[in-house]
Amino acid sequence: MDEEDELPLLTAVSSSARQLYLLLRCINFAEKAHVQINEGGLQFSVDEASVMEGSAFISKDLFTTYTFRAPAPQRPSQREIGDSDDEEDEDPDETLPTFQISLPALLETLQIFGLTDTNTSKPPWARDNPASTATGGAFTNNVLGMNNMCRIAYDAPGSPLSIVLTEATIRTTCNLTTYEPAFNEEIPFDRQALALKTIMRGTWLYDAVSELSSTSPEKLTLWARTRGRKPYFALSSSGTLGSARVEFNNTPIRPPPPSNPPADTPPPASNLLETFQLSDPTSTFRASYKFSLIQRAARAMSVATKVSVRVDEQGVLSLQFMIEVEAGKVSFVDFRFVPLVEEDENEGDETQFLGGEGEESDGSVMEDEDERRA
Amino acid sequence: MRFKAQIHNIHTFTKLTASLNSLGPLAWLKLGDEQVCFTIIPEQGTQVWAVLSIDAIFDTYAVQSAANNVINLEVPLGPLNRALKSALNATSAQIRLTKKDNIPLLALTIATTSSNNSYSAFPTGGSRDDGTMFHDQFAANRETIITQEVPVRVLAPDTVSGLHEPQTREPDVHIILPPLMQLKSISDRFTKLALAGAKTSSGAAATRTRLDMAANMHGCLRMSIKTDAMSISSVWTDLANPELDPSQVANGDMGIAEHPSTRMKLLGSADGRSEEGWASVRIDGKDWGKVMSVGRLGGRVIACFCHEHALILYVYLPTDGGEDESVLTYYISSYSA
The missing domain is CATH 3.70.10.10 (Proliferating Cell Nuclear Antigen)
Structure with a gap:
């Protein structure tokens, strides 16, 4: 040639x-x-x-x-x-x-x-x-x-x-050999209407997902809410062998709460979650995905310096990984996932969930809620 | 019938049996006065004819038989290799032909000093220093004798008289190969690639992978493979094409002038980009991987390409003296498709 x-x-x-x-x-x-x-x-x-x-x-x-x-x-x-x-x-x-x-x-x-x-x-x-x-x-x-x-x-x-x-x-x-491109539409993701956006280190997400994978679950659920201007983010998995949950508690030293609405509060860099935004801070965000699919992004999670987790109003999850391939040069790898349809979603869940608001009891509230569902 | 020898190069012998074992389970071992020959003729795949000088492996070698002091044995390579492995740390190892309950055996007598094992065998409980002292005083001089017996079959001279090295025509190209381990790691990837490509299509064709090997008289070696999804080839340049020795070629200088490789020299180029002047063979990827395992012996390898016919590899074992070299000859026939 x-x-x-x-x-x-x-x-x-x-x-x-x-x-x-x-x-x-x-x-x-x-x-x-x-x-x-x-x-x-x-x-x-x-x-x-x-x-x-x-x-x-x-x-x-x-x-x-x-x-x-x-x-x-x-x-x-x-x-x-x-x-x-x-x-x-x-x-x-x-x-x-x-x-x-x-x-x-x-x-x-x-x-x-x-x-x-x-x-x-x-x-x-x-x-x-x-x-x-x-x-x-x-x-x-x-x-x-x-x-x-x-x-x-x-x-x-x-x-x-x-x-x-x-x-x-x-x-x-x-x-x-190059093949004709197959006709496939990309998964629509509306960046203008985000329900959730958070940025964290890739390895933290990787650790969480690999921790959850030990029970070979079928479903991964994202939980997010803001309570008292404190962001809360959790990943829970469920499958035939049981369920497990990893929580990201954003509770390090924080500056005094600014006057902005909590959704826009930029937490200090030392925080677990670098950015945390919810479109509706008054309610709890929840969306579920097929675990095996999320796991395919594990390689990217393990090498990424940062990951931006975003979910739009339709529930489509976007994971954007920032990967440093050599000093000073970053590249991006993106994943998108279509959510699972939730059958048991009802208002009761959320009100129950929010009703239990307490300053130090994030975990226990979640557990109560899980038990109730089980 | 008598055979007895001291093994002085256990590492070489072990590696040799290991790499021969990958090609076939049984070897014809011919013990002669001046050389030892290992021959493996598998039903399918590559034949090996290895001729070793006695010094390459043995010391104080003695062989006696009614048939011109030649003993022919059929040796299972797996058990022999395992027996040799246990001799890797030996201070001395001896091999001899014996009989037990009327079954002929190759008996390997291995002498080791027990110091290597005694840490685990007799935990001293005290500090490490004490333990070492204990060794120095007592254990180091304690010798352990291990005897490994490998059952063999004695072959009558008539049985082996019909076995001959394959006849091949004069090669079109002869070339010194790059280090075999390097070649192997790339060819293994190629084979893997072909298998990965075949998985998606039909499963039937997936079992066989055909590597295309080619070389020219300008120091180039090419290895390539083709699948539906891709074609890939690696080209080595700057390899050496050894000169033919007129004394080894029929008709001397005339023979060289008419030798196929002399004609091939006129074709092709040293950068390997020309399509001319290549002598190529198609070989089985898996089989090639097995042949490449001889690379662990680390010798010089000359490959002779008979275009679309066969590939012959001469693997020279590194020797100290360099006088009478030991050589392993691999005959790999080319597939038509």
């Missing part, structure tokens, strides 16, 4: 495949991934039976060179933390190249040189060992800047996505 002659749609070069691998691994739960190429980078998205979707955006900042020759003029699309979850740039403009590839095949290719086994069975000739720069001294390939290179090219619609990994005297070329 002579990309130079044909002026390919995309040429992206990076000195390593590691960042790409780390991000894509987070959404590795389906056989096929949709890829969309735009000015700002590469968007990979996967979908599970239209009830869950995950997407990773590989910003062009992660490449040393990124050349995209749009088939037709296209306005640049910038993504920020605020709106990157929403594929608003994926507008009906059909000129942006979109196709499907086999995600497991891509991931397997990216780790051809054993990028993942950083600590254990890593062969000495493997590259990009994050520890090697620290421990391996000045003579590792990394430091010497050997001609390690990862090059991604996409020639024209219909041609394969080719990935070329070069390392010393080994050159691996992988041509991934």
